[in-house]
Amino acid sequence: MVNKNILIVGVGGQGTLLASRVLGRLAAGLGADVKVSEVHGMAQRGGSVVTHVKFGDKVYSPLISLGDADIILAFESLEALRWSDYLKSGGTMLVNDQRIAPMPVITGDKEYPSDVYEKIRQRVGNLVVVDALSPALDCGSGRVANTVLLGVLAAGMDIDKDIWLKCLEETVPPKTVDINKRAFNAGYKML
Amino acid sequence: MKELMLGNKAVARGAYECGVRVVTAYPGTPSTEIAEEAAKYDEIYAQWSPNEKVAMEVAIGAAISGARAMVCMKHVGLNVAADPLFTVSYTGINAGLVIVVADDPGMHSSQNEQDSRYYAKAAALPMLEPSDSQEAKDFVKLAFEISEQYDTPVILRLTTRVSHSQSVVELEDRMDISLKDYKKDFRKYVMMPAMARERHVNVDNRMKDLSIRANDMDINTVEINDGKIGIITSGIAYQYAKEVLPTASFLKLGMVHPLPDKLIQDFSQKVDTLYVIEELEPFLEEYIKSLGVRVTGKEMFPRLGELSADIIKEKLLGTKGETGSKQPADKGAQEDIPLRPPVLCPGCPHRGVFYVLNKLKLRVTGDIGCYTLGALPPLQSIDTCVCMGASIGMAFGMELGRGREFARNLVAVIGDSTFIHSGITGLIDMVYNGSTGTVIILDNSTTGMTGHQDHPATGCTLKGKKAPMLNLEALVKALGVKRVTVVDPFDLKELENAVRTEIRAEEPSVIISRRPCALLDKNKECISYHCDAELCINCRLCLRMGCPAIENIKDGIRINNTLCSGCGLCAQVCRPGAIKREE
Numbered sequence A: 001m002v003n004k005n006i007l008i009v010g011v012g013g014q015g016t017l018l019a020s021r022v023l024g025r026l027a028a029g030l031g032a033d034v035k036v037s038e039v040h041g042m043a044q045r046g047g048s049v050v051t052h053v054k055f056g057d058k059v060y061s062p063l064i065s066l067g068d069a070d071i072i073l074a075f076e077s078l079e080a081l082r083w084s085d086y087l088k089s090g091g092t093m094l095v096n097d098q099r100i101a102p103m104p105v106i107t108g109d110k111e112y113p114s115d116v117y118e119k120i121r122q123r124v125g126n127l128v129v130v131d132a133l134s135p136a137l138d139c140g141s142g143r144v145a146n147t148v149l150l151g152v153l154a155a156g157m158d159i160d161k162d163i164w165l166k167c168l169e170e171t172v173p174p175k176t177v178d179i180n181k182r183a184f185n186a187g188y189k190m191l
Numbered sequence B: 001m002k003e004l005m006l007g008n009k010a011v012a013r014g015a016y017e018c019g020v021r022v023v024t025a026y027p028g029t030p031s032t033e034i035a036e037e038a039a040k041y042d043e044i045y046a047q048w049s050p051n052e053k054v055a056m057e058v059a060i061g062a063a064i065s066g067a068r069a070m071v072c073m074k075h076v077g078l079n080v081a082a083d084p085l086f087t088v089s090y091t092g093i094n095a096g097l098v099i100v101v102a103d104d105p106g107m108h109s110s111q112n113e114q115d116s117r118y119y120a121k122a123a124a125l126p127m128l129e130p131s132d133s134q135e136a137k138d139f140v141k142l143a144f145e146i147s148e149q150y151d152t153p154v155i156l157r158l159t160t161r162v163s164h165s166q167s168v169v170e171l172e173d174r175m176d177i178s179l180k181d182y183k184k185d186f187r188k189y190v191m192m193p194a195m196a197r198e199r200h201v202n203v204d205n206r207m208k209d210l211s212i213r214a215n216d217m218d219i220n221t222v223e224i225n226d227g228k229i230g231i232i233t234s235g236i237a238y239q240y241a242k243e244v245l246p247t248a249s250f251l252k253l254g255m256v257h258p259l260p261d262k263l264i265q266d267f268s269q270k271v272d273t274l275y276v277i278e279e280l281e282p283f284l285e286e287y288i289k290s291l292g293v294r295v296t297g298k299e300m301f302p303r304l305g306e307l308s309a310d311i312i313k314e315k316l317l318g319t320k321g322e323t324g325s326k327q328p329a330d331k332g333a334q335e336d337i338p339l340r341p342p343v344l345c346p347g348c349p350h351r352g353v354f355y356v357l358n359k360l361k362l363r364v365t366g367d368i369g370c371y372t373l374g375a376l377p378p379l380q381s382i383d384t385c386v387c388m389g390a391s392i393g394m395a396f397g398m399e400l401g402r403g404r405e406f407a408r409n410l411v412a413v414i415g416d417s418t419f420i421h422s423g424i425t426g427l428i429d430m431v432y433n434g435s436t437g438t439v440i441i442l443d444n445s446t447t448g449m450t451g452h453q454d455h456p457a458t459g460c461t462l463k464g465k466k467a468p469m470l471n472l473e474a475l476v477k478a479l480g481v482k483r484v485t486v487v488d489p490f491d492l493k494e495l496e497n498a499v500r501t502e503i504r505a506e507e508p509s510v511i512i513s514r515r516p517c518a519l520l521d522k523n524k525e526c527i528s529y530h531c532d533a534e535l536c537i538n539c540r541l542c543l544r545m546g547c548p549a550i551e552n553i554k555d556g557i558r559i560n561n562t563l564c565s566g567c568g569l570c571a572q573v574c575r576p577g578a579i580k581r582e583e
């Protein structure tokens, strides 16, 4: 199996861990060697968070090196820009079109770059921007935007949809299986 | 069966599989999930202790009574538990005792990046260090064997990237380990000078035996490949080095104390150039050099911060982080990207307190928890943060250093969990030695920073059982504080009045600022606020709250409804009354 490196970035509290856990479960189920590196603790309080998912025949370091991610899944635009150097040339960046102002912007010390996507395009060949929040709200809660994004990611990968759904079901809290499945499907159909 | 699991969960699984009965801990990133996962097994009794020292003592008691026990903490927790640590090394154990300590190189969530390996050396205890989840589980089991065979506690050292990475683990069944008999043995367990002198000899002998055994332990592995480059390493550094140099020869040390002299010397003979790659201090390197072996270590690799495959690549091969085909953009380009430091959540009960302290321009000795974020802009209220519990002692020290007038403009702030952990003795000191200072206990009914653990004042245990609720007011009064006020931090006026009154008092006082953490009740209905642009005079006072839900727009502000949790603090500070509740 060719090694695959997926970086998931966002803002603490956005639910990036769920996506990495589903991916990890999926890869392990396919018999791959897998490592998933998570962020717990302080950064979870609204800081910049990053999760590394690596799978293949043999994985040593749990962290993806600079310029070595096949896919970056970004939950927020500024975070997409911040981590863009981790993408391989020829890699794909999927970005949720959402802006969350960091504190230096809120206090007026810094500006949120107005041309964030142009900046990313200068570094990244294949940029895909989607709105995950609206379909999530349509499903009944903004909180499942992470699952919508997972659906978008899944649609671009060569793995059977039913396997994704099964892993999703095993990962989310039982009470939220339905809404998460709807959100996943909405994302899957999006592109 | 195989399962993908977090290193921390694998440690808990290891404890389960090798018959551990008692697990104790105080939360602390990156160690917290170990006890949380252990608590899920019916066969394991697991508890949060008020602090690491107590956790250690409970585990020692359990082990000496005959039950396998494990105690877990973060690196700085071991400082708190160091007193029992150094002497349980002398008494030894009865049933196995494993001490798990999780270091945080790079300080993702810590106030320092001390290297716990020196504790193993200083306290003369064996220390094992896994490099992934499977090893985390296997090493726990081995640690218990060593513990019982050599009559010693064993330390298992983790680091953030092992604790918080998931990898595949093969599950096994729980072993049937019966309780060991308990025998009174005062020569072994009563450490008075005469007995301690005898026991110290045992310690010395056991470490000598272990250092010989280290040469043929399975977890100290030699991989001979290319003879040009040899690498001695351990823990997560092995994974980084292996990724960069898969064909080099490796001596991977699973036991980092005591070290295997002969194995190291033999390995060094088999390779042309020898490197030691380790995170943080030159712990292995100093020892290897003391054997007269020539090795390159910290002259090449950084001593500060985390290692990574990228760093090893750059230092060893002279290439920048590049397994792919693209050069990383230069740092300059990164610099106009605004940073995103962590922030107090929308609706956080700590926010109002720091707003008031900032408004009154008070000096604030701070402590460790979510509320330490009150040191960052725009609240910028906290002057100091050293370690858990330090706020109270330091406030009193400032009063002593600069006089009572200084104390009129000074408060200590400390979280509820932190106060119970190590603030109580500081407050006793204030009362006993005549301080006139003010302590604000930020009681949000949880241990917030580490992910919402229960503590003695929440009324619930780690096993999910109801527990007697520690009454903070009664406790503080019993310590001799006569002035005790309870306020709601969502009521800024009341809060400000309380602070103004108490700092003036010529005796020690405590304000308990009480309101549960905004994240505790995820299902609560949120009333949202909005800003009426007609009324807004663009004074930006609300922005001084540092609330992530209030956005700075061109000629005013906007409240982000998906983030707002409806605490209403912004409406309280809005002079023209532009910020209103959503109807």
Ligand SMILES: Cc1ncc(C[n+]2csc(CCOP(=O)(O)OP(=O)(O)O)c2C)c(N)n1
Residues within 6 Å of the ligand: B026, B027, B028, B029, B052, B074, B076, B077, B080, B111, B368, B369, B370, B371, B388, B414, B415, B416, B417, B418, B419, B442, B444, B446, B447, B448, B449, B450
């Ligand atoms: C000796 C030690 N043990 C554990 C920690 C990890 N830690 C940091 S803050 C904290 C407690 C936070 O709880 P609390 O005081 O109630 O404040 P909150 O985060 O809820 O605001 C813990 C356990 C530490 N820094 N030092």
